[in-house]
């Protein structure tokens with residue numbers, strides 16, 4: 001008989017993640033199971049709670065499957081958080097498989113109680129600015145920037161700017177009204193937020209170099225729900241989990257970037273790519289963030305340095 | 319229109335027909351309400367400092383947003399018992415407007431009992447939730463404060479709400495017996 | 500049983516509980532919890548989702564705006580700002596026929612601009628204006644009717660608690676909704692003033708002219724009311740000028756009103772304690788309903804009732820305007836027995852997806868959402884003044900010991916007519932709601 005899976009996430013039904021990642025994934029498992037697996041997708045936190053509580057909803061069986069940013073729960077996913085450090089990742093497709101492998105080897109305990117389906121990052125955060133120009137590290141001084149994650153807040157501070165917390169939907173208005181000078185946000189959400197109309201300057205790292213910052217995402221399933229499935233349905237879930245599924249998810253988050261850049265170009269916005277020398281300065285200036293992370297990880301009984309090295313190696317191997 | 323009575327009587331509402339236990343509960347509820355109100359006043363002051371700092375000195379109270387969120391949860395939870403003890407809940411009294419007072423009191427006793435159930439349920443689950451968060455070590459993003467403490471601080475408010483519901487149920491029943499005689 | 504049936508059953512049980520006086524928030528919570536257990540076939544998911552229900556709701560950044568606006572209103576009340584407002588408008592209008600009543604409306608609007616609640620506006624302005632109106636020989640029907648209607652300006656003019664709730668439920672911007680409410684709120688004020696002008700033209704005895712104040716006195720009154728204006732401007736400019744988000748703006752407003760109340764209004768310890776307890780009462784009243792609504796809405800989402808209904812309406816081929824009119828009429832009926840906030844919380848999850856699935860004037864998603872929010876606000880506000888429940892009417896009538904309730908309800912009728920005309924206007928011309936939102940983008 002048919003198994004209905006309650007899939008819960010925090011974005012709107014119009015979001016890239018809902019339309020191009022979660023829905024297609026659900027359609028795929030439906031097809032491969034001969035419609036014996038059916039998702040009932042609940043977007044926009046319809047089943048209650050906050051995005052930070054989503055992971056526990058999967059663990060506790062409030063939802064069967066969730067897609068979330070686990071690090072919204074600060075302090076809990078320290079080991080996995082290493083992929084959010086400054087100048088680590090390259091982009092969704094390039095770096096998501098590394099994240100998957102890293103978690104499998106080092107951080108599975110952080111996801112206990114769930115069956116991890118995939119893990120991924122986005123195409124890398126870009127600094128979008130309203131009117132200010134940033135070409136060098138010195139231009140960052142005193143700028144008010146929206147920070148996407150707790151690690152990014154530390155990075156912004158390390159670069160001499162002032163981090164401001166706010167949810168992504170509040171960003172355009174805040175930039176337009178000068179509450180913040182700009183925001184660190186990936187291209188993936190720039191178009192739905194119409195960020196290209198509000199901002200004039202986009203600061204990126206040189207091609208081939210690591211992105212300034214990233215955010216980790218996971219799709220996870222309640223372990224008991226998975227265990228209760230008959231073997232053939234487990235196989236369908238397995239076939240849509242893991243390294244390749246993570247790569248696909250990362251790719252979905254890369255896809256909107258070109259279109260988003262084109263919109264900005266067509267509006268005559270300025271693109272700033274850090275020079276090689278500048279890039280080195282930025283990396284050096286924010287090096288302390290990784291040190292601090294290592295200390296935190298070590299305080300939790302993990303080998304901070306070892307994990308950081310391992311993450312870097314995995315990322316380079318891709 | 320009990321809600322109206324509560325609105326008009328303001329800070330002096332309730333107490334008149336309460337016994338010693340009820341007066342003690344009401345006193346505790348008032349103390350918690352004032353504490354909650356003072357916390358909000360404090361948050362107002364903090365926000366002010368943060369806004370002025372951000373605008374004039376490019377400086378904001380670090381983690382002001384998360385402090386606001388954690389404190390507001392605690393402050394709000396400490397308001398519930400007071401509201402119930404002064405008959406402040408929103409109810410539809412249209413259909414029972416012409417009902418005998420005795421019957422209305424019986425219905426209100428049931429309503430208060432449900433409030434007690436609600437308070438007890440939230441007490442239990444909020445505590446369990448706080449302990450679960452404690453175990454996984456969730457902290458606030460900027461300041462690294464433990465979130466479980468903020469959640470656990472809501473529990474006294476819910477305990478008092480459960481007690482208030484239970485007391486009011488008995489209070490209504492006693493009034494009902496009186497009305498019958 | 501299908502999810503749809505369960506959803507309908509939940510509504511039926513909820514109505515039954517409301518009829519027997521179960522507090523609205525608790526009734527919503529119990530029905531939601533019951534439905535949740537039934538739909539998930541186990542109590543475990545319910546118990547787990549309850550672990551964080553209260554913290555998730557009460558630590559929500561946007562929701563904090565409500566206690567802060569309530570605190571601001573309490574300070575304004577205990578600091579005597581309402582009296583200064585009334586004196587100010589009365590100094591300019593009082594010498595005209597019906598002028599004192601018109602002044603009450605103006606003062607209600609002014610107070611509404613610093614207070615987020617309709618009941619508080621009615622109660623506060625009633626205490627200040629009613630004795631004056633009676634002193635100058637205004638009829639019981641006109642004076643109580645005008646104040647009951649004027650009280651609704653408390654939620655129609657931003658800040659407004661129901662709009663905050665709507666914004667949170669629909670993930671719309673609080674700032675945009677406040678901006679959208681400004682013009683309709685001003686139209687409401689002007690409409691009420693026009694009603695008074697017409698009434699005194701028909702029946703001059705209802706609102707005799709008061710004494711004419713000289714310019715020195717007018718200036719004095721203006722000076723006294725300036726701080727109130729300042730607070731409003733600071734809050735609005737704070738939000739729209741980019742100084743602050745709504746939560747911070749509410750904090751600024753509360754601080755300003757608190758200072759004013761202490762400095763110029765003579766608020767002392769007792770006033771401060773009463774402000775705290777008043778805020779506690781009003782906040783708890785609202786938050787209890789919110790917690791209940793969270794539980795109910797989760798269960799409703801599980802039942803798929805809102806989504807199924809929305810697609811049924813979309814496929815029914817009914818004209819969008821007809822659907823909208825039916826929704827608005829439903830609100831007016833619900834308003835006969837229910838509180839405005841509970842109405843918004845109960846119905847938005849059902850009606851919102853319906854409205855969003857239909858096309859109105861080719862509006863964008865956001866525009867439609869804001870427009871519907873303002874329309875919903877305007878119709879639930881009517882519930883505050885129309886018989887048989889009309890909370891505002893009761894509040895004002897209690898203050899006027901010599902006016903029978905029937906007369907107050909009679910006095911409110913002309914204002915209700917202006918309410919209906921305004922709703923039709925907003926329905927036909929969405930631009931009235933949207934103009935300022937677009938202009939300030």
Ligand code: NA
Pocket residue numbers: 610611612613614615616652653654655656657658659
């Ligand atoms: Na208002």
Ligand code: NA
Pocket residue numbers: 834835836837838881882883884885888889890
């Ligand atoms: Na009503």
